[in-house]
Amino acid sequence: METYLFHDTQLDLAAEGIKRGELVAFPTETVYGLGADALNEDAVKNVYLAKGRPSDNPLIVHVSSKEMVWQYAVGESEMVRSLMDAFWPGPLTLIFSVRPDSLLSKTVTGGLDTAAFRMPNHPLSLALISQVNTPLVGPSANTSGKPSPTTAEHVLHDLKGKIYGVLDGGKSNVGIESTVLDLSQPQSPTILRPGIITAEELEAVIGPVYLDANLSSETEAPRAPGMKYKHYSPDVPVIMVEGDTTVWNRAIQTYQAKGYRVGVLGNKQLLDKLSHLEFEGYELSTKRDVIDAMAHLFDGLRALDTQFVGSQGIILAETYPEIEQGIAFMNRLKKAANQTFFSK
Ligand code: TXA
Numbered sequence: 001m002e003t004y005l006f007h008d009t010q011l012d013l014a015a016e017g018i019k020r021g022e023l024v025a026f027p028t029e030t031v032y033g034l035g036a037d038a039l040n041e042d043a044v045k046n047v048y049l050a051k052g053r054p055s056d057n058p059l060i061v062h063v064s065s066k067e068m069v070w071q072y073a074v075g076e077s078e079m080v081r082s083l084m085d086a087f088w089p090g091p092l093t094l095i096f097s098v099r100p101d102s103l104l105s106k107t108v109t110g111g112l113d114t115a116a117f118r119m120p121n122h123p124l125s126l127a128l129i130s131q132v133n134t135p136l137v138g139p140s141a142n143t144s145g146k147p148s149p150t151t152a153e154h155v156l157h158d159l160k161g162k163i164y165g166v167l168d169g170g171k172s173n174v175g176i177e178s179t180v181l182d183l184s185q186p187q188s189p190t191i192l193r194p195g196i197i198t199a200e201e202l203e204a205v206i207g208p209v210y211l212d213a214n215l216s217s218e219t220e221a222p223r224a225p226g227m228k229y230k231h232y233s234p235d236v237p238v239i240m241v242e243g244d245t246t247v248w249n250r251a252i253q254t255y256q257a258k259g260y261r262v263g264v265l266g267n268k269q270l271l272d273k274l275s276h277l278e279f280e281g282y283e284l285s286t287k288r289d290v291i292d293a294m295a296h297l298f299d300g301l302r303a304l305d306t307q308f309v310g311s312q313g314i315i316l317a318e319t320y321p322e323i324e325q326g327i328a329f330m331n332r333l334k335k336a337a338n339q340t341f342f343s344k
């Protein structure tokens with residue numbers, strides 16, 4: 001199948017494709033989503049096939065207005081209205097119980113009686129949903145297990161030949177997927193996946209928020225099925241390095257001695273301090289800022305992976321304290337690194 005690259009002026013073509021049941025990836029502020037009509041069972045099934053996604057992992061339903069949610073879900077309340085007013089459109093996904101008469105494809109929810117909704121903060125995704133005039137599913141538009149795409153090129157790298165098109169909206173500026181908040185039990189709003197919107201920011205609006213036990217203990221089963229799978233892994237191994245320049249020197253030299261080509265994902269100062277060594281550097285942020293690092297993490301993993309094709313490469317990545325947005329950054333990095341730290 002030929003995969004078309006649509007520019008913003010070609011939104012109509014992308015919308016027509018989705019109405020016909022085709023898959024079109026679209027830009028959002030977090031990462032690119034693989035769009036399909038959420039009411040079309042065959043199209044939604046094809047999303048799982050194109051990504052190689054396990055069928056028990058439900059999809060997020062993307063809407064272009066708050067009202068659109070209540071055609072498919074129940075659970076509107078004062079608390080929900082204040083959350084939507086504070087964070088929508090934006091990188092917050094909300095899980096509600098599905099209405100018994102909902103027209104959502106059964107495949108969307110992977111057999112659950114709840115569904116996840118998000119109103120993305122990107123003019124092209126909002127325009128696309130409005131033009132198609134049905135909600136769109138939008139799992140991250142990567143091959144299952146690979147880092148999520150933050151550019152149209154990343155999408156083409158993984159899905160060229162498997163989908164109808166990609167709507168190009170430039171770089172996604174948040175860089176990791178939305179915070180997922182389960183509101184299906186309204187007494188205990190629970191974060192199932194951390195994102196740029198933190199527990200503290202949610203609590204400032206609605207009071208106490210819980211964290212899925214899985215996020216602090218590896219042995220607890222996650223409530224978001226997607227959180228149990230291997231994720232965000234480039235083809236080459238990723239190792240987290242915690243410590244000062246001495247530790248970094250040792251880490252780089254250790255892997256070089258083992259015959260690896262070393263890539264380093266780190267802030268500018270770190271890369272400068274290590275510049276006497278030989279490695280492929282990728283600047284995650286200028287000033288060791290976690291929001292900046294988050295925006296570049298997946299691009300960095302993909303860029304180094306591509307550089308190392310055909311050679312024995314390894315990626316060493318800097319860590320951040322697990323507070324505020326650092327929780328989300330480390331959640332993605334730890335999965336990419338399969339929990340592996342360099343031991344001094
Ligand atoms: O930022 C994002 O959320 C991106 C962009 C494209 O919008 N989308 C995204 O979708 O990350 P996806 O499908 O890759 O991740 C959805 C996550 C998965 O971990 C899934 O298991 C969880 O949300 N999820 C979806 N529906 C759920 C439900 N009813 N109950 C629990 N978890 C659910």
Ligand code: MG
Nearest residue numbers: 139140148177
């Ligand atoms: Mg994903």
